[in-house]
Amino acid sequence: MNSVRRRDAQLVAFEQAVRQAIRQALNRPTRKPFAWGGLSGFQQLDAIAQALLSVKLNDAGNAYWHQLAQSVEQAVNSNRRLAEDVRAAHQGLEQIAHCLHYPRLSQLTPGR
Secondary structure: OHHHHHHHHHHHHHHHHHHHHHHHHHOOOOOOOOOOOOHHHHHHHHHHHHHHHHOOOOOHHHHHHHHHHHHHHHHHHHHHHHHHHHHHHHHHHHHHHHHOOOOOHHHHOOOO
16 A cells, blocks of 8 residues: 555656646746747757657556647647747857857856
């Protein structure tokens, strides 16, 4: 009985960690296009979707995970085109900055 409770506690902790990762990917306070909540958030959400899809979710005890995987995959698919556009824009801006000899952000920020 103890091992069942411990397993349940571990499962609950794991579920909480996955939900927290999804919230972080979607709800960062700074919604900058190239930072959290933007392109980086999309990449994190895509990685979560891939991880959820790699888990066998066919048995009845995994209904929660199956539904979560479908929801995350739907969010990724509905935003994939936007993320690709933002990624392309970011690459274009980096090329322009390179041509204009702008210093990298890490060179401008002291202590980094």
